Amino acid sequence: MAADGTLFEKIWRRHVVADEGDGFALIHVDRQIVVDANGRAFPSLAERGLTVRNPELTFATADHLVPTDPAHPDRFARQSVPMQELRDGTARAGIRLFDIGEAGHGIVHVIAPEMGISQPGMTICVGDSHTCTNGALGALAWGVGQGEIVHILATQTTRQKKPGTMRIRLDGTLPPWATGKDLILYLIGQIGVGAGNGYAVEYAGSAIRALPMEGRFTVCNMSVEFGARYGMIAPDETTFAYLDGRPYAPKGEMWERAVADWRTLPSDDDARFDAERALDVAGLLPQVTWGNSLDAVLPLDGVVPDPDREPDAARRADMKGWLAYMDLVPGRPIEGTPVDQVFIGSCTNSRLSDLRAAAALVKGHKVAPGTRAWAVPGSVNVKRDAEAEGLDAIFRAAGFEWREPGCSMCVGMNGDTLKPGQRSVSTSNRSFAGRQGPGSRTHVASPLVAAASALAGAIADPRKLMS
Amino acid sequence: MDPLTRIEGPAAALLKANINTDIIAPAPRRGSGGDARSSAGIGAALFFAPWRFDAAGEEIPDFVLNRPPFREAKFLVAGDNFACGSSRESAVLYLKAWGLRAVIAPSFGQIFYDNCFRNGVLPLVFDQATVEALAAEAEGGAAFAADVAAGTLTTPGSRTLAFSLPAFRRQLLLTGTDEVTLTLREADRIAAWQEAARQARPWAYPAA
Ligand code: SF4
Numbered sequence: 001m002a003a004d005g006t007l008f009e010k011i012w013r014r015h016v017v018a019d020e021g022d023g024f025a026l027i028h029v030d031r032q033i034v035v036d037a038n039g040r041a042f043p044s045l046a047e048r049g050l051t052v053r054n055p056e057l058t059f060a061t062a063d064h065l066v067p068t069d070p071a072h073p074d075r076f077a078r079q080s081v082p083m084q085e086l087r088d089g090t091a092r093a094g095i096r097l098f099d100i101g102e103a104g105h106g107i108v109h110v111i112a113p114e115m116g117i118s119q120p121g122m123t124i125c126v127g128d129s130h131t132c133t134n135g136a137l138g139a140l141a142w143g144v145g146q147g148e149i150v151h152i153l154a155t156q157t158t159r160q161k162k163p164g165t166m167r168i169r170l171d172g173t174l175p176p177w178a179t180g181k182d183l184i185l186y187l188i189g190q191i192g193v194g195a196g197n198g199y200a201v202e203y204a205g206s207a208i209r210a211l212p213m214e215g216r217f218t219v220c221n222m223s224v225e226f227g228a229r230y231g232m233i234a235p236d237e238t239t240f241a242y243l244d245g246r247p248y249a250p251k252g253e254m255w256e257r258a259v260a261d262w263r264t265l266p267s268d269d270d271a272r273f274d275a276e277r278a279l280d281v282a283g284l285l286p287q288v289t290w291g292n293s294l295d296a297v298l299p300l301d302g303v304v305p306d307p308d309r310e311p312d313a314a315r316r317a318d319m320k321g322w323l324a325y326m327d328l329v330p331g332r333p334i335e336g337t338p339v340d341q342v343f344i345g346s347c348t349n350s351r352l353s354d355l356r357a358a359a360a361l362v363k364g365h366k367v368a369p370g371t372r373a374w375a376v377p378g379s380v381n382v383k384r385d386a387e388a389e390g391l392d393a394i395f396r397a398a399g400f401e402w403r404e405p406g407c408s409m410c411v412g413m414n415g416d417t418l419k420p421g422q423r424s425v426s427t428s429n430r431s432f433a434g435r436q437g438p439g440s441r442t443h444v445a446s447p448l449v450a451a452a453s454a455l456a457g458a459i460a461d462p463r464k465l466m467s
Numbered sequence: 468m469d470p471l472t473r474i475e476g477p478a479a480a481l482l483k484a485n486i487n488t489d490i491i492a493p494a495p496r497r498g499s500g501g502d503a504r505s506s507a508g509i510g511a512a513l514f515f516a517p518w519r520f521d522a523a524g525e526e527i528p529d530f531v532l533n534r535p536p537f538r539e540a541k542f543l544v545a546g547d548n549f550a551c552g553s554s555r556e557s558a559v560l561y562l563k564a565w566g567l568r569a570v571i572a573p574s575f576g577q578i579f580y581d582n583c584f585r586n587g588v589l590p591l592v593f594d595q596a597t598v599e600a601l602a603a604e605a606e607g608g609a610a611f612a613a614d615v616a617a618g619t620l621t622t623p624g625s626r627t628l629a630f631s632l633p634a635f636r637r638q639l640l641l642t643g644t645d646e647v648t649l650t651l652r653e654a655d656r657i658a659a660w661q662e663a664a665r666q667a668r669p670w671a672y673p674a675a
Contacts, residue, residue: 014664017653017656017657017660018653018656020633020635021633021634021635022633022634022635023633024633024635026650026653026656026657028657028660028661028664030671030672048645048647050647053657054661056673056674057672119670119671121668121671122671127554128554129552129553129554129578143554143578144554144578144581145554145555145556145559145578145579145581145582145585146556146582147556147582147585147586147646148581148582148585150647151646151647151650154647154650154651155647155650155651155653155654155657156657156661157650157653157657159635159646159650161633163577193485193548193551194484194485194547194548194551194574197548197551197574197576197577198574198577224552225552227548227551227576227577229577229578250670254669254670255670257669257670258668258670258671261668293485314483314484314546317483318483318484318485411494411553412494413494420522430487430489430552430553432487432489432490432552433489433490433517434489434490434493434517435489438493438517439522
């Protein structure tokens, strides 16, 4: 029994600067990436007479607020106060900012791995709850609030309570239509949105091992949607192959040393976790959310559940609220529900493989009349690679809008929103009431389900289009 | 930050589980590239806006925070996993702008929980049954009181419940000290740690 033999414990232990008592430690932060929505961090640092301790360990990008409409009159956000504060703050401190339009720019959790900024064994903080995405590389990565960003800029550390450890084994062979997104949605549906609260979660099992790197990012991305601030996957050959040659990844002899170290990180065979869960995911069907909580999820062939059959009174009340908000009728198949908008994008599903999968499905077809469909690549590099393969042409020919990188309709802070009452199928990560604008109705699903739904103008099962 | 030593006032009960920060502090939307910063004025206006207002922008009279004694509430008694979801610090800032200074729940979204201490808001964890009992006591609108130094919560029915906080966090609240100030005292230890880490894992710490 070795409680100290988990991937989590190995990384945590390395980063303790001081024990603070009561289960807290002062932890070194190896990388922090500041985004436009945290732009105030630099002015408040300056107001307090503080300076950035380690600019070489700090990066910045713009994602939440940037326009994604290629024809936007202020596409480079020259008029934006938070953007200007970010530009000024990073320039003054000597921090590398990936500015709008340049290689390396994009959604923070897409670019940090893509540029090799995030690496196995590191501690990584961003002022955004989906920072757990980076844990897919075998890193300890978590979201922090605004005050914490300033603390990390000034001290390169953060005081954290050590979480418990949970291992989730997902075993079984996935069919071609079941993606990382379906895996994580199914998992949250099974264990509930609070199940990971207080834990650092490690995903394991044959279904995880078989996932390509980009699918692993999708899984770890949504850890926070069941309360886990940290989600991680042990680094393996898939991880190393992904990182090799990336701009900020170690090179030459350093690469060899790094990989030798990274091979020591996976949890020992006798590692003990505070909690364990296991699910069989063989033959998983495509999943879609129906309610304003991520555990309100159905397989594509499912019917909208009936709250009157729900034994738990609190859950029953929630379900009734979601049905009213989402304008759904119990007992009806979820498939065929008309949609106004399809959004393929966000830090959950805007990488090249996501766009490839969706493009393969829409190729030679047309988006249904009356439905608006967007493909929003996660970064400038993803966009460039997709265009080199002709994916933009496929999307455009099908009637999709091909947009500039950014968070876009995941959160709508840049003005990319639904109108009240409109319904979307989105590849983002939150189906909360009002997430895509006041009164918006969001169904979260994979890029395959989103693409199929765009063509049908209604929630649709991609299996029917896959030969 | 002002020291937080004592909180006294009515408690509003909102026992629904899994209330997310998109409800507590909906993202401001001001058109592309807009300014998403918050101020106290915006904070109080947006706090719980999706539940405080109907589609026409009118207040929903029976929502607890719109009802007289609870408009002035200092405590919020909330359900499990309160303030899960987005890391936005505005969830705490708006809550404070509204006038609340303590939140009591069986569990919290972790980022929100940490954000509370940095902004002079006291988050208290009690088990579900205790939280339900506190919610029942809150109904009449009489005052609760929390004493941060003593670690006690006194209810309108004069029950006293003990709570414990990590020592450094209690100290930060009581003195109003900023955590950065506390940590900068450790600058030598941080430097020593970084020096050792550069030796052990040079690939991870490029030279400045
Ligand atoms: S895409 Fe959505 S979830 Fe991801 S960082 Fe942007 S706003 Fe947050």
